[in-house]
Amino acid sequence: MSEFKRPASEEEFEKNFQQQKPLMNETEAYYESSRCLFCYDAPCVKACPTEIDIPLFIRQINSGDISGSASTIYASNYMGNTCGKVCPTEVLCEGSCVYNEQNIKPVEIGRLQNHATRQAIDEGKELFELAESNGKKVAVIGAGPSGVSCACELRSLGYTVDIFETKAKPSGLSVHGVAPYKITNEEALIEMDYLKKQFGYSVRYDSPIKSKEDIQNLASTYEAVFVGIGMGTTSALNIPGEELANCKGATEFIEVLKMNHLDVAIGKSVVVLGGGNTAMDAASESARMGAESVVLAYRRRADEMGAYEFEWKLAKGVGVQGEFNAAPIGIVGNGKVEGVRFRRTENKGGKLVEVEGSEFEIACDMVIKATGQRKQVDFLSLIDGLATDEKGRIEIDAFGRCGDTKFFAGGDAVNGGAEVVNAAAEGKMAAIGIHEYLSS
Amino acid sequence: MPDISTNLAGIKSPNPFWLASAPPTNSGYQVMKAFDAGWGGAVWKTLGVPVVNVSSRYGGLNHKDNRMVGFNNIELISDRPLKDNLREIEEVKKYFPNHAVIASLMVETKEQWHQIVKDVENAGSDGIELNFGCPHGMCERGMGSAVGQEPKVLQTIVEWVKEVSTIPVIVKLTPNISDITEPAQAAHAGGGDAISLINTIQSVIGVDIDQYVPYPIVDGQSTNGGYCGPAVKPIALNMLKNCAQHPGVDIPISGIGGIENWRDAVEFFLLGATNVQVCTAVMHYGFGIIREMIPGLERYMTEKGFETLDDFKGKALGNVKTWEHLNLEYKVKAEIKEDKCIGCQLCYIACEDGAHQAIRLSEDKENRVPEIIDENCVGCNLCSIVCPSEGCIAMVRQDDGQKVTTWNERMNSDDVPTTFNDERAGGIGHFVPEPTDALGMG
Ligand SMILES: Cc1cc2nc3c(=O)[nH]c(=O)nc-3n(C[C@H](O)[C@H](O)[C@H](O)COP(=O)(O)OP(=O)(O)OC[C@H]3O[C@@H](n4cnc5c(N)ncnc54)[C@H](O)[C@@H]3O)c2cc1C
Ligand SMILES: Cc1cc2nc3c(=O)[nH]c(=O)nc-3n(C[C@H](O)[C@H](O)[C@H](O)COP(=O)(O)O)c2cc1C
Ligand code: SF4
Numbered sequence: 001m002s003e004f005k006r007p008a009s010e011e012e013f014e015k016n017f018q019q020q021k022p023l024m025n026e027t028e029a030y031y032e033s034s035r036c037l038f039c040y041d042a043p044c045v046k047a048c049p050t051e052i053d054i055p056l057f058i059r060q061i062n063s064g065d066i067s068g069s070a071s072t073i074y075a076s077n078y079m080g081n082t083c084g085k086v087c088p089t090e091v092l093c094e095g096s097c098v099y100n101e102q103n104i105k106p107v108e109i110g111r112l113q114n115h116a117t118r119q120a121i122d123e124g125k126e127l128f129e130l131a132e133s134n135g136k137k138v139a140v141i142g143a144g145p146s147g148v149s150c151a152c153e154l155r156s157l158g159y160t161v162d163i164f165e166t167k168a169k170p171s172g173l174s175v176h177g178v179a180p181y182k183i184t185n186e187e188a189l190i191e192m193d194y195l196k197k198q199f200g201y202s203v204r205y206d207s208p209i210k211s212k213e214d215i216q217n218l219a220s221t222y223e224a225v226f227v228g229i230g231m232g233t234t235s236a237l238n239i240p241g242e243e244l245a246n247c248k249g250a251t252e253f254i255e256v257l258k259m260n261h262l263d264v265a266i267g268k269s270v271v272v273l274g275g276g277n278t279a280m281d282a283a284s285e286s287a288r289m290g291a292e293s294v295v296l297a298y299r300r301r302a303d304e305m306g307a308y309e310f311e312w313k314l315a316k317g318v319g320v321q322g323e324f325n326a327a328p329i330g331i332v333g334n335g336k337v338e339g340v341r342f343r344r345t346e347n348k349g350g351k352l353v354e355v356e357g358s359e360f361e362i363a364c365d366m367v368i369k370a371t372g373q374r375k376q377v378d379f380l381s382l383i384d385g386l387a388t389d390e391k392g393r394i395e396i397d398a399f400g401r402c403g404d405t406k407f408f409a410g411g412d413a414v415n416g417g418a419e420v421v422n423a424a425a426e427g428k429m430a431a432i433g434i435h436e437y438l439s440s
Numbered sequence: 441m442p443d444i445s446t447n448l449a450g451i452k453s454p455n456p457f458w459l460a461s462a463p464p465t466n467s468g469y470q471v472m473k474a475f476d477a478g479w480g481g482a483v484w485k486t487l488g489v490p491v492v493n494v495s496s497r498y499g500g501l502n503h504k505d506n507r508m509v510g511f512n513n514i515e516l517i518s519d520r521p522l523k524d525n526l527r528e529i530e531e532v533k534k535y536f537p538n539h540a541v542i543a544s545l546m547v548e549t550k551e552q553w554h555q556i557v558k559d560v561e562n563a564g565s566d567g568i569e570l571n572f573g574c575p576h577g578m579c580e581r582g583m584g585s586a587v588g589q590e591p592k593v594l595q596t597i598v599e600w601v602k603e604v605s606t607i608p609v610i611v612k613l614t615p616n617i618s619d620i621t622e623p624a625q626a627a628h629a630g631g632g633d634a635i636s637l638i639n640t641i642q643s644v645i646g647v648d649i650d651q652y653v654p655y656p657i658v659d660g661q662s663t664n665g666g667y668c669g670p671a672v673k674p675i676a677l678n679m680l681k682n683c684a685q686h687p688g689v690d691i692p693i694s695g696i697g698g699i700e701n702w703r704d705a706v707e708f709f710l711l712g713a714t715n716v717q718v719c720t721a722v723m724h725y726g727f728g729i730i731r732e733m734i735p736g737l738e739r740y741m742t743e744k745g746f747e748t749l750d751d752f753k754g755k756a757l758g759n760v761k762t763w764e765h766l767n768l769e770y771k772v773k774a775e776i777k778e779d780k781c782i783g784c785q786l787c788y789i790a791c792e793d794g795a796h797q798a799i800r801l802s803e804d805k806e807n808r809v810p811e812i813i814d815e816n817c818v819g820c821n822l823c824s825i826v827c828p829s830e831g832c833i834a835m836v837r838q839d840d841g842q843k844v845t846t847w848n849e850r851m852n853s854d855d856v857p858t859t860f861n862d863e864r865a866g867g868i869g870h871f872v873p874e875p876t877d878a879l880g881m882g
Contacts, residue, residue: 027831030830040726
């Protein structure tokens with residue numbers, strides 16, 4: 001595990017978190033775009049939640065129409081550049097490239113996407129046509145991928161849009177959550193700057209919508225409201241010792257890491273609890289921050305983890321050890337974390353059971369809980385007529401509308417936590433829903 | 441948004457992208473689908489007395505991993521009865537009144553020409569294209585390129601057609617001829633309203649080395665066919681340029697040959713085409729490629745500030761001169777950008793073995809970046825062409841641009857080499873190694 005030393009400077013941080021999908025140079029983009037077969041009814045398009053016309057944008061790169069290419073991408077997905085970096089392309093577009101059938105490396109769609117959009121962003125290309133103002137105003141809660149996508153689409157349809165955001169920066173989890181080796185903060189934010197400039201919506205930072213009164217104000221000032229608030233903090237495990245210092249929630253740990261880079265507390269030996277993608281990220285990130293040992297402990301078997309296989313491979317590749325069929329039963333320590341106690345689990349007749357007497361302890365000085373995030377049900381209950389399901393997800397109709405209210409929703413708060421690309425698709429869909437609703 | 445509508449000798453279409461007469465325009469179904477996808481016009485698969493085709497009709501030329509850089513066919517004109525085609529032309533025009541539907545025709549006798557011209561006019565065609573180009577199957581019967589290669593015959597047939605037609609007549613030329621401007625002038629002289637070029641180039645696409653027969657193989661045998669696709673574009677551009685510059689060819693030109701994206705089309709416009717026609721690229725990728733072509737063209741025009749296609753039609757023609765008018769004082773030399781060099785040393789071996797020994801390898805074996813020997817570089821471009829790294833080898837101007845001397849001027853002032861060992865030979869003073877240096881005996 002000595003592969004990574006704790007980074008002491010921003011350069012060392014960048015080295016430890018080297019970009020997995022760096023920008024292409026001209027030659028690479030030309031060669032790679034030449035490889036696209038321009039499939040008919042292309043499987044990559046169907047695998048993209050925003051259905052970008054991938055063969056077209058790649059052909060446009062190949063013929064030198066980079067702006068046209070960016071235009072094609074943004075016409076389907078306002079998070080075009082971010083998605084090129086952060087999408088799990090292995091299981092989406094690139095995973096369905098027909099070259100896979102021949103054991104040939106799929107076309108690097110994500111990086112080609114960045115090649116086109118990044119150029120448009122850097123050159124401030126004006127690719128969008130906005131309808132004339134229709135005099136109607138819509139509020140958006142949350143400047144994450146879903147909220148911003150909704151705002152862009154609404155602006156293109158002629159609405160005035162104000163976004164209200166708790167934090168000081170836009171892009172939601174793109175800047176506060178996604179692993180630094182996928183996207184740099186700078187990269188996440190430049191697309192936001194570009195979109196804001198191109199579409200001309202307003203964003204009020206440090207402006208959480210908190211109270212019933214806030215909500216009523218929005219409802220009376222705006223013709224419709226989009227709720228794109230994502231998810232809440234890490235859920236409690238409800239085991240003893242969670243309150244110990246150095247026992248952190250994954251998203252909280254990651255947010256500090258993303259915002260502070262060097263200035264984040266990291267143990268010498270870290271135990272990460274969970275088997276989802278966030279757990280993989282937290283484990284990888286701990287290793288890259290110089291932890292000497294990182295153990296990822298999961299209740300079930302390795303092949304039962306929710307995380308994508310490639311994410312687990314990535315974590316293993318930086319030295320993360322797996323401990324499977326291990327259910328945490330307590331975090332031990334005197335004031336601060338000293339270890340985690342587990343009990344072995346096994347599958348009995350399709351049910352996961354803990355094996356009595358199998359307790360064991362892994363010593364560590366930091367625990368990261370990546371065992372799911374809370375839904376913001378308390379906040380959502382302030383909105384009259386908005387319903388949530390048993391998992392706390394907002395219920396919407398086919399147009400993204402919440403019951404018969406003037407509230408619409410999309411993104412993690414609705415889908416329970418997916419990817420940026422889903423939030424982008426759902427935010428845009430809801431904007432179309434809002435337009436239908438306000439036009440009828 | 442720029443205006444990309446076009447008018448070729450009175451035939452109007454919403455954009456300059458037409459389908460060439462070929463399998464993609466074989467039926468009303470295909471033409472309707474193409475118009476729906478965005479194509480501006482279609483030249484119907486050539487009509488005449490229906491033919492019988494062989495099975496196994498095409499051959500493709502792959503270059504490494506690039507499929508169909510060239511394409512060859514031994515198909516003939518339409519094998520469908522005329523009346524079916526006429527009915528479908530009428531149907532297409534009903535749904536797409538503003539799109540261009542051109543009937544391509546090829547028959548033998550004057551009577552047949554008169555009859556078929558009237559038939560396609562009655563069906564609602566916007567124009568007629570005379571197929572004087574097909575280089576296989578039809579020419580042996582005295583049609584197609586057999587006509588295109590005989591300017592006098594060509595002119596006569598154009599006259600027959602013009603006797604009865606009331607819609608514009610395009611004459612499609614064969615490239616299987618040494619001087620394309622001759623049939624082009626004949627087309628003009630016969631009253632043709634426009635020309636289109638090129639049709640396919642007579643070819644054998646390749647040989648099956650186990651069965652000892654060229655492709656495509658028909659029951660163990662083959663025949664020569666017609667060549668098209670990306671590889672023919674340079675030939676088409678040259679013929680286009682020759683016609684567009686010729687004072688005797690004062691009619692609009694529809695450009696054809698190897699076009700597959702907006703950039704190709706722009707090249708044709710810059711050399712004088714009024715619109716373009718596409719066949720192979722559609723046979724490869726389908727009608728959907730139009731999605732790339734139209735926005736690409738519009739963006740190019742917007743960026744250049746062109747409002748209509750006429751704003752840049754033929755804009756490159758003035759810059760195409762005959763060789764003796766090129767400036768002999770102009771000097772470029774290769775320059776390798778070290779940071780872009782990937783160390784393949786292809787430039788070195790290309791220049792060393794294939795050009796002028798003007799690139800050397802570094803003495804330091806670890807350093808794979810070659811160096812240009814300035815004194816030896818004649819500025820031929822070869823290294824920059826073989827270089828696989830975009831922007832790595834630049835050809836940099838050396839002269840100050842003040843002085844212009846052409847071969848023509850030097851001829852006029854008797855300043856050109858005239859004897860075998862003339863001191864004015866261009867290569868005098870260029871370094872050439874001793875022959876034995878090749879064997880390390882130097
Ligand atoms: C650790 C981690 C790693 C991830 N990695 C990837 C990845 O690699 N690739 C990928 O595609 N996806 C990844 N995701 C998922 C992805 O980030 C989310 O699916 C996506 O950001 C959801 O967008 P959203 O707009 O719904 O919510 P969010 O991105 O959460 O944005 C919600 C925004 O609303 C604001 N907000 C919340 N409540 C209020 C309020 N009351 N008032 C005002 N503002 C409010 C928040 O501050 C936030 O800015 C990851 C998620 C996590 C947690
Ligand atoms: C299979 C095939 C059939 C063709 N048939 C005709 C035809 O019937 N009439 C005609 O004028 N040209 C015919 N052509 C020539 C094309 O119209 C066109 O001139 C040529 O293919 C060059 O364009 P391209 O490089 O875009 O293919 C045919 C070409 C192909 C490949
Ligand atoms: S393309 Fe293939 S399937 Fe279609 S007609 Fe030709 S040989 Fe038959």
